[in-house]
Amino acid sequence: MTDEDRLLAGRYRLTRQLGRGGMGTVWLAEDTLLGRRVAVKKLHVAPHQDDEERTRLYERTRREARSAARISHPGVIVVHDVVEEEGRPCIVMEYVPSRSLGDVVREDGPLAPGDVARSGRAMASALRAAHAAGVLHRDVKPANVLLSEDGERTVLTDFGIAAASGTTTLTRTGEFVGSINYAAPERMQGGESSPASDVWGLGATLYEAVEGVAPFRRSSWVETAYATASEPPRPMERAGVLGELIEGLLAKDVAERLTLEQAEEWLAGAAGTVALPSQAPWREPVRAAAAAAHRPAAAAAPSG
Structure with a gap:
């Protein structure tokens, strides 16, 4: 029997492949117990992987x-x-009829700024909820953003390298996990992930959504890493209303980078507009609060 029509855990029948990535394949499946469609992520395990690598992957x-x-x-x-299948864990998730943002940009071209603002606002809100739950995504990129077919939802997926508070790392010394085109400069330089690193990923994702290409992508890993750490993003030609916001999300200094709260406020004001107003009421308060939001608590004036 091929994977198609395979029954997992006596309950989930695989029907067709939805997508395939480096770590696994996602299948559309039928939950035969509850009579609903679900998505099932099955791992890829390479023959050359030793027991330690497989344990870490599982x-x-x-x-x-x-x-x-x-x-x-x-x-x-x-x-x-x-559920377990041949000793490997498989994740059963809700099925969202959708295309990834990466696929949309590649197949249909860049999105209009207003559409990107609406999806970006949903992404910022989702990341805020993740951080409030103690979870860092660490791989925010267009391929991990789903745009529903009905246009009603933007969904963040693939928490495969997420870091939860109170857990130990699953990476080896010197190993970089994530996608180089969307990784923050502090991560390139060996620093720890933080909420600000996810903010950078959001900025790089919005940039690609509206411009059609990642902001620092070069022909090699080394050149991309250098550009991320040392060069400004390519000048934006289509961003319009989102240009200054994206620049704030891609600030190389964490202390100068906008926060998710500020991004969400900005995007709420930008959604549906055609051009950036010269005196947008949501613009200056957001920008003025950026440094204060990142200021260490110890630097704040004592109360009372």
Whole structure:
């Protein structure tokens, strides 16, 4: 029997492949118990991987499910179940008829600024909910953003390398996890992930959504890393209303980078507009608050 029509855990019947990535394949499946469609993520395990690598991969998959399950938000994929298949964990998730933002940009071209603003606002809200639950996504990129077919939802998915508070790392010394085109400069330089790193990923994702290409992509890993750390993003030609916001999200200094709260406020004001007003009421308060939001608590004036 091929994977198609395979029954997992005596309950989930695989029907067709939805997508394939580096770590796994996502299938559309029927939940035969509840009579509903679900998405099932099955791991890829290479023959050359040793037992330690496989154990780490399996635990990363279980952690992905736990991380997503901690977050209750319409902009985060819902995890229903984790089942074992041939000793490997498989994640059972809600099925959202959709295309990834990456596929939309590649197949249809860049989105209009107003559309990007609406999706970006949902992404910022979803990331805020994740951070409030103690979860860092660490791989925010167009491929991990789903745009529903009905246009009603923007959903953040694939928490495969998420980091939850109170857990140990699953990476080896010197190993970089994530997608180089959307990774923050502090991560390139060996620093720890933080909420600000997800903010950078949001900025790089919005940039690609509206411009059609990642802001620092070069022909090699080394050149991309250097550009991310040392060069400004390519000048934006289509961003319009979103240009200054994206620049704020892609500030190389974490202390100068906008926060998700500020991004969400900005995007709420930008959604549906055609051009940036010269005196947008939501613009200056957002920009003026950026440094204060990142200021260490110890620097604040004592109360009373």
